[in-house]
Amino acid sequence: MIPPAFDYHAPQTLEEALSLLDEYGDDAKILSGGHSLIPMMKLRLAQPEHIVDINALTELEYIREENGVIYIGGLTREVALEESDIIHARLPLVSEVLPLIADPQVRNLATIGGNLAHGDPGNDHPAVMLALGATIVAQGPEGKRSIHINDFFEDFYMTALEPEEILTEIQIPVPPQGSGGSYKKLERKVGDYAVAGVAAQVTVDGSGACTSAGLALTNVHYIPFKVTDGEDVLVGSKLDKEAIEKAAGIASEQCDPSNDLRGSVEYKRAMVLELTRRALRDAANQARG
């Protein structure tokens, strides 16, 4: 399979990339890791007239910690996250998801920015970022703007990004003392997209009461699904069996999976129920220390 023909642009600076995107608008597609875009082009699900390859913009590849926030450049490769001490020390939830995304060759090229910008409910980073309350920074012809992750996923494969914007940074608040996070993914085979995935992130106070909770699901809804009602049940609880059971029940009832090669609706709901229990139990145990 060969992608349809296109004009290829390889800007060397961010300004150049932004001006190309401004010029071609909807007719252009950004190419970063290419591991979602090129397969879609082969299948003619995407047929851009212009490809703007941003791989030369290495200034967008970084992982930094400053004043309680982790800053990740939009072009940062999965492999760089996997090899980052900051990520392992500060964001156990992210470290847990990385080896579950695709395979080593794909992770050598695929970027976290592309993973989020693609808006694919089957990708794993979106649920993790929803659970962590990340902020997305987009840069366009008029400058930078910040988008809270809760407002980022708008529709099936549709995000809040404009065609002329580049996702330049992801900002993740470092979870405070007494936090824990876990990602549980059921896959048919290693490297596959999730049958269902659950990201959980919680914080408890000295008495063991939950002060904040993030809960989000992969591949069981038309967009990455934040289980707000489940989070509300968890906050204020002791993260005991009863609260976890209730939140898991809400997750499995409120998601809206489709019947496909990865399983039936009932099966996926049952898996969400169990994976949510496990993710919350592990996150809670970590948070209690």
Added chain:
Amino acid sequence: MKTKEITVHVNGTPHTKEVSTRLLLVHFIRDDLDMTGTHIGCDTSNCGACTILLDGKSIKSCTVLAVQADGKQVTTIEGMANGAQFHPIQEGFHEEHGLQCGFCTPGMIMRAAELLEKNPNPTEEEIRWGISGNLCRCTGYQNIVKAIQYAAEKMSTEAETA
């Protein structure tokens, strides 16, 4: 412009060609350069048969455009042996019966090359995760793992004596 002149350094030799922008790197290697050691199994980034090294990193060349390799170093299976002398990973596959039909072998070897570069003494589990993006249709994983273990041992002994 739907075509572009690119220079790709393949196994140390620069190749300059005018290519269609939509040409996939694997087709550039196989069809334009006539180096057919790199295989195409699935064409959907799943099987790893097309794995090569791009600037030292193992990637699936069916999901990279040839224009993306402009100015870069590519290593294919043809670049592994030193004349008539097998690379230790090739020797491992030979000694440990790491191949049956051989279709997955070039991809397995190129993936193992980066794996051992980053982690010269991998555990069996690390090897298995490390080749999780490579499928062997003959299901010869047991001996593929042994072949990589053989290479790891040989390469670390060579490194010690060097």
